Amino acid sequence: MGHPASWDALLVLSAAWQLVLGGPHNIVLILTDDQDTEIGGMTPMKKTQALIRQAGVSFTNAFTVTPLCCPSRSSILSGCYPHNHLVRNNSLEGNCSSLAWQKSQEPLAFPVYLQRQGYQTFYAGKYLNQYGHPAAGGIQHVPLGWKYWNGLVGNSRYYNYTLSVDGQEERHGHRYQDDYLTDLITNRSLEFLQKWSRPPFLMVLAPPAAHSPWTAAPGYATAYSTTKAPRDGSFNVHGKDKHWLVRQARSPMANTSIEFLDKAYRERWQTLLSVDDLVERVVGRLKALDLLASTYIFYTSDNGYHAGQFSLPIDKRQLYEFDIRVPLLVRGPGIKANQTRSEPILNIDLGPTFLDIAGLNVSQTAMDGQSFLPLLVTPAQPSAWRTDFLVQYTGEGFPDGDPACPALGPGVSQCFPDCVCEDAFNNTYACVRALRPHGLQYCEFADSQAFVELYNLTADPQQLRNVAQSVDPTLLEALNQRLIKLQACAGPSCRA
Numbered sequence: 001m002g003h004p005a006s007w008d009a010l011l012v013l014s015a016a017w018q019l020v021l022g023g024p025h026n027i028v029l030i031l032t033d034d035q036d037t038e039i040g041g042m043t044p045m046k047k048t049q050a051l052i053r054q055a056g057v058s059f060t061n062a063f064t065v066t067p068l069c070c071p072s073r074s075s076i077l078s079g080c081y082p083h084n085h086l087v088r089n090n091s092l093e094g095n096c097s098s099l100a101w102q103k104s105q106e107p108l109a110f111p112v113y114l115q116r117q118g119y120q121t122f123y124a125g126k127y128l129n130q131y132g133h134p135a136a137g138g139i140q141h142v143p144l145g146w147k148y149w150n151g152l153v154g155n156s157r158y159y160n161y162t163l164s165v166d167g168q169e170e171r172h173g174h175r176y177q178d179d180y181l182t183d184l185i186t187n188r189s190l191e192f193l194q195k196w197s198r199p200p201f202l203m204v205l206a207p208p209a210a211h212s213p214w215t216a217a218p219g220y221a222t223a224y225s226t227t228k229a230p231r232d233g234s235f236n237v238h239g240k241d242k243h244w245l246v247r248q249a250r251s252p253m254a255n256t257s258i259e260f261l262d263k264a265y266r267e268r269w270q271t272l273l274s275v276d277d278l279v280e281r282v283v284g285r286l287k288a289l290d291l292l293a294s295t296y297i298f299y300t301s302d303n304g305y306h307a308g309q310f311s312l313p314i315d316k317r318q319l320y321e322f323d324i325r326v327p328l329l330v331r332g333p334g335i336k337a338n339q340t341r342s343e344p345i346l347n348i349d350l351g352p353t354f355l356d357i358a359g360l361n362v363s364q365t366a367m368d369g370q371s372f373l374p375l376l377v378t379p380a381q382p383s384a385w386r387t388d389f390l391v392q393y394t395g396e397g398f399p400d401g402d403p404a405c406p407a408l409g410p411g412v413s414q415c416f417p418d419c420v421c422e423d424a425f426n427n428t429y430a431c432v433r434a435l436r437p438h439g440l441q442y443c444e445f446a447d448s449q450a451f452v453e454l455y456n457l458t459a460d461p462q463q464l465r466n467v468a469q470s471v472d473p474t475l476l477e478a479l480n481q482r483l484i485k486l487q488a489c490a491g492p493s494c495r496a
Contacts, residue, residue, distance in 0.1 A: 022333075023200070023294075023333075023357065023358075023359065024117065024118075024119075024199075024200040024357065024358050024359060025199075025200060025294050025295060025296055025332065025333055025357055026197075026199055026200050026201050026202070026203075026291060026294055026295035026296070027114070027119075027200075027201075027202045027203070027295070027296050027298070027354050027357055027358075028202075028203045028204075028205070028282065028286075028295060028296070028297045028298065029202075029203070029204045029205070029298045029300075029350065029354075030205050030206075030207075030275075030278070030279060030282075030297070030298065030299045030300075031073075031076070031125075031204065031205070031206045031300060031301065031302060032206075032207060032209055032210065032272070032275055032299075032300070032301045032302075032327075033069065033126060033156050033206070033207070033208055033209060033210065033211035033301065033302060034069075034210050034211045034268075034301065034302070034303060034304075034305045034316060035209070035210050035272065035301035035304075035305070035326070035327060036301070036304040036305040036306070036322060036323075036325070036326075037062075037304065037325050037326060037327050038304060038321055038322040038325055039229065039230055039265075039305065039306065039307055039309070039322055040230060040269075041210065041268070041272075041301075041304075041305065041327070042327050043269065044224075044269045044272040044273050044276060045272060045275070045276050045279075046276065047276045047277070047279055047280040048275075048276050048279045048299060048329065049329075051279055051280060051283045051331075052279065052283075052297055052299050052329040052330070052331050053329045053331075053338075054337060054338050055331040055337050055338075056297075056329065056330050056331030056332065056335045056336075056337065056339065056376075057329070057330050057331075057335055057336075057339040057340070057341055057376060058327075058328070058329050058339070058340050058341070059328040059329075059330075059340075059341050059342075059343070059345045060340055060341070060342050061325075061342050061343065061344045061345065061435060062300065062325065062326050062327065062328030062344075062345045062346075062347075063324050063325055063326065063344060063345070063346055063347070063389065063391070063433065064301075064302060064303045064304070064324055064326050064346070064347045064391075065081055065082065065346050065347060065348055065389065065390060065391055065392065066082050066303075066391065066392050066393050067303040067304060067316045067317055067318065067319075067323040067324050067391075067393060068089060068090060068303060068316060068317055068393065069090055069126075069129055069155070069211075069302050069303065070087055070089065070090040070094070070096035070097070070128050070129045070130070071085075071087045071088065071089065071090075071096075071393075071394075072302040072303050072347060073126075073127070073128055073302050074087040074096070074101070074105065074128065075087075075347050075348050076302070076347045076348070076350050076351065077105070077106075077109040077110065077111075077351070078105045078108060078109055078348075078351070078366075078367070079110065079348050079349075079350070079351035079352055079362070079365065079366075079367030079368060079369045080105075080348060080366065080367060080368045080369075081348060081368050081390055081392065081486075081489070081494065082392045082394070083392060083487055084366075084368060084490055085101075085105050086100075086101075086104075086105075087101060087105075088394040089394055089396050090129040090130070090155075090396075091130065091396070092130045092133055092135060092136060094394070094396070096128055096129050096130040097127070097128035097129070097130040097131045097133065097136055098130070098136050099135075099136050099137065101128075102136065102137065102141065102143070106143050106144050106145075107144055108365065108366055108367075109143070109144070109145055109351070110145075110350075110351035110354050110355060111123075111143075111144070111145030111146055111202060111204075112144050112145035113145075113355055113358070113360055113365065114145070114202050114354060114355070114358050115145050115146075115147070115202075117200075117358045117359065117360065118200065119200050119201055119202045119358065120147060120148075120196065120197055120198060120200070120201040120202070121145055121146050121147050121148065121201070121202045121203075122146070122147070122148040122189070122192045122196075122197075122201065122202065122203045122204070123143075123146045123148070123149055123150060123151060123203075123204045123206070124150040124184075124185040124188050124189055124204070124205055124206070125150070125151075125152055125181070125185045125204075125205055125206030125207055125208070126152045126155070126156050126206045126207075126208060126211075127143070127151045127152060127206065129154065129155045130154070131151055131152070131153060131154070131164075132151070132152075132153030132154060132162070132164055133154075139153060139162070139164040139167065139168070139169050140164075140167045141164075141167070142164065142166060142167045148166070148192060148196065149164065149165065149166050149167070150163055150164075150165055150185070150188055151163065151164045152181070152206075152208075155211070156208035156211035156212070157181065157208060157213070158180060158181050158182070158208055158213070158215035158271070159172065159173065159174040159179050159180065159181070159215060160172065160173060160174055160179075161179075161181060172184070176217065176218055180217055180274070181207065181208050182207040182208065182209055182217070182271070182274040182275060182278060183217065183274060183277075183278075185205050185206070185207050185278065186205075186274075186277065186278040186281050186282070189203060189205055189278075189282055189285075190281060190282070190285050193282075193285050193286065193289060193291070194285070194289070197289075197291070199291070199294065200358070202354070205278065205282070207274070207275050207278060208271070209268070209271035209272050209274060209275045210268035210269070210271050210272050210305070212264070214264060214267035214268055214270070214271055215267075215271065216267060216270035216271055216273070216274075217270075217271075217273070217274045220270045220271075220273040220274065221270065223269065223270050223273060224266045224269045224270060225266070227262075227265065227266045227269060228262045228265065228266075229261055229262055229265040229307040229308050231308075233309065233462045234309045234310050234320075234462045234463065234464060235308045235309060236251065236252050236253055236258075236308055236311055237251065237309075237310055237311065237464065238251035238310070238311060239251075239310035239311070241465065241466040242310065242453060242466060243427070243429075243445055243447075243451050243453065244447075244451075245412075245421065245422075245423070245424050245426075245427050246310050246312065246318070248420070248421065249310060249311040249312050249420050250311060250418065250420055251310075251311035252311070253308065253311050253313065253418075253420075254417075254418050256417060256418055257308075257313045257417050257418045257420065258308065260313060260314070260417045261307045261308050261313045261314050262307075264307065264314050265307050268305075279299065282297075283297070293333065294333060295332060295333075296330065296331070296332030296333065296335075296357055296376075297330065297331050297332060298328070298329075298330050298350065299327065299328070299329040299330070300326055300327055300328045300329075300347070300350070301326040301327055302326070302347070303316045303323060303324070303326060304316060304321075304322050304323045304324055304325050304326055305322065305323065306318065306320070306322045306323055309322050311420070312420065312422060313416075313417055313418070313420055313422075314422075315414055315422035315423075317393065317395075317414070317422055317423050317427065318422075319391060319393070319429055319431050319441070319443050319453070320463050321457070321461070321463065324391055324433070326347070328345055330376055332376070333377075334376065334377035335376050335377060341375060342435075343372070343375055343385040343386075344385070344386060344387070344388075344389060344433075344435050345372050345375075346369055346389055347369075348367065348368050348369030349369040349370055349371065349372050350369070351365075351367055351369060352365075352367050352369045352370050352371040353371045353372050353373050353376075355367075355371070356371035356373040357373060363492065365491075366490075366491055367491065368489065368490065368491060368494035368495070369494075369495075370386070370495050386495070387434060387435055387436040387437075388432055388433060388434035388435065388482065388486075389432075389433055389486070390430065390431070390432065390433075390483070390486040390487065390489075390494075391429075391430070391431040391432075391433055391443075392429070392430050392431075392487075393427070393428065393429055393430075394428050395423055395424050395425050395426055395427030395428045395429075396413050396423050396424075396425065396427075397410065397411040397412045397413045397423065397424045397425040397427075398410065398411070398412065398413050399411070402414075402415040402419075402421065404416060404419070405419035405421070407419075408421065411424050411425045411426070412424045412425075426445065426446065426447035426448070427445075428445065428446040428447070429443050429444060429445045429446070430443065430444055430446075430483060430486075430487055431443035431444075431483070432479055432482050432483045432486060438456065438458050439456065439457030439458040439461075440454070440455065440456060440457065440479070441453075441454070441455045441457060441463070442454050442468075442476070442479035442480075442482075442483065444480070444483060452468040452476070453466045453468060454466060454467050454468040454471060454476070454479070455467065
């Protein structure tokens with residue numbers, strides 16, 4: 001496991017391609033919220049598939065290193081695993097957009113490096129869940145590296161929200177034409193491209209879809225009216241050999257839970273149709289301004305999602321494929337059309353890749369990820385890439401019990417619908433996810449049992465059977481040692 005010494009060769013290859021491709025090139029990142037790949041989350045994205053995937057490359061093994069909004073977005077910005085950026089959850093106490101984060105990590109985020117390289121930088125949409133909190137600089141705080149800033153205060157919403165526009169408060173109501181957040185992000189990005197963009201530029205667009213409260217634009221409010229969550233794989237299957245949090249899910253699910261998750265599933269798709277329009281309009285404007293050929297466009301999500309898998313109604317936060325896999329589509333200079341690649345790409349690789357596009361080497365930073373620009377523009381052999389990686393999550397729970405379900409006692413949270421809990425204090429785990437030579441996932445929980453889950457994904461892609469009790473103990477020992485190494489890595493050692 002790990003990756004071979006050909007990392008140096010990849011760096012040389014990347015430098016060579018910088019000379020061939022010219023540049024510097026523009027960068028657009030479209031970052032959705034809670035959009036899965038495993039339960040159909042890309043189905044509504046017909047225009048996106050045509051304009052980005054068919055014009056470029058789709059990575060079939062793209063992952064988040066932590067399946068929750070703020071820690072994941074912090075990993076994207078910093079290029080670091082959670083044990084290095086120290087954002088544990090979505091709370092201010094969990095270091096989400098805290099003063100400590102602003103002091104230690106924001107100065108090292110990828111936009112800072114790009115701005116120093118002469119990039120015009122533009123941000124619109126959700127940033128970090130606690131952004132704008134009065135205890136952490138409020139709306140006046142504009143994160144380092146952004147010249148044009150339209151940051152959403154707090155968590156995803158579609159109406160009735162506040163933006164920080166270059167540090168000034170801008171309140172929005174419930175009028176579709178003026179306030180629907182996905183469309184507002186679209187319109188402001190087009191305005192930026194039309195009025196202020198001079199190459200090179202970095203533009204990050206972070207719409208609220210497909211996060212709750214799942215408010216569709218009026219024109220899409222009746223779409224997918226008969227759609228239901230997929231019933232295959234692990235849907236409504238009891239996770240009998242899994243961590244207690246998964247085992248406590250009622251199985252089979254109550255009808256009310258199924259009705260709830262089906263409605264959420266439909267509404268998630270409805271909200272994504274506006275993101276599909278965003279992609280179409282941004283690509284169209286880039287083309288009209290003769291900028292498309294010199295622009296890399298990345299499309300991804302902060303984490304995956306589930307809807308009934310292992311009888312868990314709706315959420316993310318779990319270690320399984322449906323929560324840690326994300327879409328990743330890329331088009332741009334030097335990328336051949338209609339490609340599919342299977343190398344494992346992590347969200348901590350985005351920042352290093354953006355720096356590489358700008359002519360900067362990740363070894364000059366504190367980032368843990370690695371640039372995948374060589375994979376975008378060359379037929380690099382898979383043996384030259386990582387074969388495993390780390391997934392981490394720190395669980396959350398109410399100290400006095402979830403207010404919605406007080407009978408369940410302390411330490412749990414996200415107990416809806418029907419008091420099925422999706423998180424707990426001891427839902428804290430670290431995993432090694434390996435893709436070669438075999439598909440394996442080995443996870444250790446920080447609980448009183450030191451609970452272990454192990455899956456052979458080659459034989460059991462739905463992760464129905466935890467084989468930790470039946471494999472050769474020497475395999476468990478080897479995976480444990482690899483996990484210890486990854487949990488202690490920083491910078492170059494995370495790429496070793």
